[in-house]
Amino acid sequence: MKPLLISLGINEQGYSVVLEEADMVPTMVLVADGSRDAHRKEALRDLADAVAERGEAPVLTAFGTRAELQATVEAVDGPLVAVPAFLAGGDMASAQLFAELNIADRFDACATAPLGAVPSIVAKLVGRLRAAGWRSGDGVVLAADAGPGNDDRRQVTDVARMLSRRVQAPVQIGYLNAWAPSVSDAVDRLRRNGHQRVAVATWQLVEGADLDRLRDIGATSVTAPLGPSPVVIDTLLAQHRAAKARLAA
Incomplete structure (x- = not known):
C-alpha cells in the first residue's frame, strides 16, 4: 500500500482535495554489533556516512544492542529497509543481532541478506x-x-x-x-x-x-577490510533499491 499525498486544487467551484500516490524512499537502517570496541563503532559510522553521502536514501544506524536496534526501527516513521553492515560469515555477533530484529508486524518494512559471495x-x-x-x-x-x-x-x-x-x-x-x-x-x-x-x-x-x-x-x-569501498557502497544501495521495489509491489 503506497502512502498518499494530499494537495489542494482550485476550480470554478472553489478548492478541491486531490489524493495522489507518493513514492516514498524507505529509510535504510544499517545494522551491526558495535559493542565490542570504540574503534570498530567509529569505522561502522564511517561506512554509514559513505552510504548516506550518495544521497539515494535516508540512512539511520543501529550499531548497538538488541534493544537499541529495536528502538531505532520502531522510531522510523514510514517504510524502512534493514540492511546488514557486515558480510555473510564475517561477523558472528552482528549476525546474531540481526537475526533478533522483529519487523514481522510491519507491512512497510523488510530486511536484506548480508553481502556474501558476490x-x-x-x-x-x-x-x-x-x-x-x-x-x-x-x-x-x-x-x-x-x-x-x-x-x-x-x-x-x-x-x-x-x-x-x-x-x-x-x-x-x-x-x-x-x-x-x-x-x-x-x-x-x-x-x-x-x-x-x-x-x-x-x-x-x-x-x-x-x-x-x-x-x-x-x-x-x-588485508584491510573491504568497506567503505565504492563496490561495497554500490552493492548495499543495490540491495536497498531491490527491497524498495518489493515494498512497492
Missing part, C-alpha cells in the same frame, strides 16, 4: 590482497567469523573457491572464533605444505579488535 566483492578482496603485498604463488587464508548456521559457512566456502580461482593459488579458510581451523592453524598448514609466504584475506567490512588479532599471528600480510 563476484564484485571477491574481486575487491583480490585487490586488497595485491595492495597488501600478495604475490603469485603465495598461500592465502580467508579469515572468517561464521556463526552456528550452515548458510554462513556455505557463503564463506563459496568465497574461498571464487578467491582461489581468481588468484590461482590454494585458499584455506581460517575462523576467528567458533570454528576450526583457526586462522593461525590455517596459516601454519599452508607453510607446512611449502608456502613460505602466506597472506590473510580479511572477510570483514570494517576495522576492529579482530583485525588486530589477525595482524599478530605472523602471516606475511593481512
Whole structure:
C-alpha cells in the first residue's frame, strides 16, 4: 500500500482535495554489533556516512544492542529497509543481532541478506590482497567469523573457491572464533605444505579488535577490510533499491 499525498486544487467551484500516490524512499537502517570496541563503532559510522553521502536514501544506524536496534526501527516513521553492515560469515555477533530484529508486524518494512559471495566483492578482496603485498604463488587464508548456521559457512566456502580461482593459488579458510581451523592453524598448514609466504584475506567490512588479532599471528600480510569501498557502497544501495521495489509491489 503506497502512502498518499494530499494537495489542494482550485476550480470554478472553489478548492478541491486531490489524493495522489507518493513514492516514498524507505529509510535504510544499517545494522551491526558495535559493542565490542570504540574503534570498530567509529569505522561502522564511517561506512554509514559513505552510504548516506550518495544521497539515494535516508540512512539511520543501529550499531548497538538488541534493544537499541529495536528502538531505532520502531522510531522510523514510514517504510524502512534493514540492511546488514557486515558480510555473510564475517561477523558472528552482528549476525546474531540481526537475526533478533522483529519487523514481522510491519507491512512497510523488510530486511536484506548480508553481502556474501558476490563476484564484485571477491574481486575487491583480490585487490586488497595485491595492495597488501600478495604475490603469485603465495598461500592465502580467508579469515572468517561464521556463526552456528550452515548458510554462513556455505557463503564463506563459496568465497574461498571464487578467491582461489581468481588468484590461482590454494585458499584455506581460517575462523576467528567458533570454528576450526583457526586462522593461525590455517596459516601454519599452508607453510607446512611449502608456502613460505602466506597472506590473510580479511572477510570483514570494517576495522576492529579482530583485525588486530589477525595482524599478530605472523602471516606475511593481512588485508584491510573491504568497506567503505565504492563496490561495497554500490552493492548495499543495490540491495536497498531491490527491497524498495518489493515494498512497492
